[in-house]
Amino acid sequence: MSALFDAVLRLADSNLILGQRLSEWCAKGPQMEEDVALTNVALDLIGHANLLLGYAAEIEGKGQDADQLAFLRDGDKFHNLLLVEQPNGDYAHTIARQLFFDAWANAWYAQMAQSSDQRLAEIAARALKETRYHWRHSTQWALRLGDGTEESHQRMQAAIDALWMFTGELFADDEVDVEMAEQGIMPLPSSLAPQWNTAISAVLEEATLSMPGDQWMQSGGKQGRHTEHLGYILAEMQFLPRAYPGAAW
Amino acid sequence: MSKQQWPLYEVFIRSKAGLSHKHVGSVHAADAQMALDNARDVYTRRMEGVSLWVVEANAITASEPEDKAAWFEPAENKVYRHPTFYEIPDEVKGL
Numbered sequence: 001m002s003a004l005f006d007a008v009l010r011l012a013d014s015n016l017i018l019g020q021r022l023s024e025w026c027a028k029g030p031q032m033e034e035d036v037a038l039t040n041v042a043l044d045l046i047g048h049a050n051l052l053l054g055y056a057a058e059i060e061g062k063g064q065d066a067d068q069l070a071f072l073r074d075g076d077k078f079h080n081l082l083l084v085e086q087p088n089g090d091y092a093h094t095i096a097r098q099l100f101f102d103a104w105a106n107a108w109y110a111q112m113a114q115s116s117d118q119r120l121a122e123i124a125a126r127a128l129k130e131t132r133y134h135w136r137h138s139t140q141w142a143l144r145l146g147d148g149t150e151e152s153h154q155r156m157q158a159a160i161d162a163l164w165m166f167t168g169e170l171f172a173d174d175e176v177d178v179e180m181a182e183q184g185i186m187p188l189p190s191s192l193a194p195q196w197n198t199a200i201s202a203v204l205e206e207a208t209l210s211m212p213g214d215q216w217m218q219s220g221g222k223q224g225r226h227t228e229h230l231g232y233i234l235a236e237m238q239f240l241p242r243a244y245p246g247a248a249w
Numbered sequence: 250m251s252k253q254q255w256p257l258y259e260v261f262i263r264s265k266a267g268l269s270h271k272h273v274g275s276v277h278a279a280d281a282q283m284a285l286d287n288a289r290d291v292y293t294r295r296m297e298g299v300s301l302w303v304v305e306a307n308a309i310t311a312s313e314p315e316d317k318a319a320w321f322e323p324a325e326n327k328v329y330r331h332p333t334f335y336e337i338p339d340e341v342k343g344l
Contacts (some may be wrong), residue, residue, distance in 0.1 A: 033257065033276050033287035042292050137286065144279070 013050030013080035019045035082221035096159035102135035111187035146207025168217025258284035262298035
């Protein structure tokens with residue numbers, strides 16, 4: 001399969017899986033207004049996934065559509081970042097995961113908006129408007145929890161520490177990434193690290209949280225090697241279209 | 250879920266440039282900034298507006314419902330307060 005297909009699928013899958021994860025909070029949010037805010041984010045991400053999967057299906061050229069790519073693929077064919085499949089945990093974990101992802105997505109789309117691929121440039125321009133708001137939302141919560149009560153501070157720090165090992169993959173280049181960057185289609189992941197580090201360290205400092213030091217980083221999601229959590233997400237997400245093929249409402 | 254409710258904020262939306270902000274409802278939030286964010290997420294999902302105001306509900310001083318008669322009914326029989334007794338010259342357009 002072409003590198004472009006792989007690359008678009010990776011971005012699509014990260015959006016899709018994170019959107020699915022966030023939607024688990026629907027009707028369980030800590031406050032009604034926050035419930036709406038977080039499910040708005042979930043829907044935005046699923047919207048980005050839909051655009052990207054639609055494009056991936058066209059590139060693949062096998063007559064599949066976005067839904068078939070989303071619902072009829074098995075786990076080892078998913079290429080999302082490991083970060084996004086991590087469980088929601090407490091609200092601090094959800095916010096930490098979102099904070100890491102939003103900072104990455106902002107940097108990614110800002111550069112992809114200049115892509116030599118017109119379609120991806122347009123998707124990036126649209127997505128960026130939404131991810132900038134997501135970043136604002138996750139930042140606000142990181143500050144409130146980090147610089148809040150003793151318990152909220154401790155939970156927020158625990159979440160940052162626990163998820164840190166999945167942030168290395170955001171900036172790990174492989175041959176697909178290098179090929180995309182050489183053609184000016186997508187940013188080189190490693191090139192975004194300084195910008196991400198600056199954004200995250202500024203928020204953590206203001207939130208009175210400490211940034212974890214260098215440590216072993218997990219990777220493999222982009223290549224289809226996942227943590228044990230992905231299978232459960234797919235089981236829930238894919239059950240209906242697999243049990244009732246072609247179901248519509 | 251916390252049993253303690255955040256304060257209530259009233260939400261006002263300007264639907265387009267040139268129109269005034271209109272009251273549309275309320276949200277709970279820990280502070281004004283969060284109220285603004287919540288209002289954006291709850292009340293502007295379908296392109297309802299271009300500008301938002303939030304005001305803490307307890308900052309609003311309201312008239313009392315039981316004063317309604319004393320406050321508002323006297324205006325009912327003072328039709329001369331409406332500018333309906335003037336002849337409008339034909340030359341005036343747009344009225």
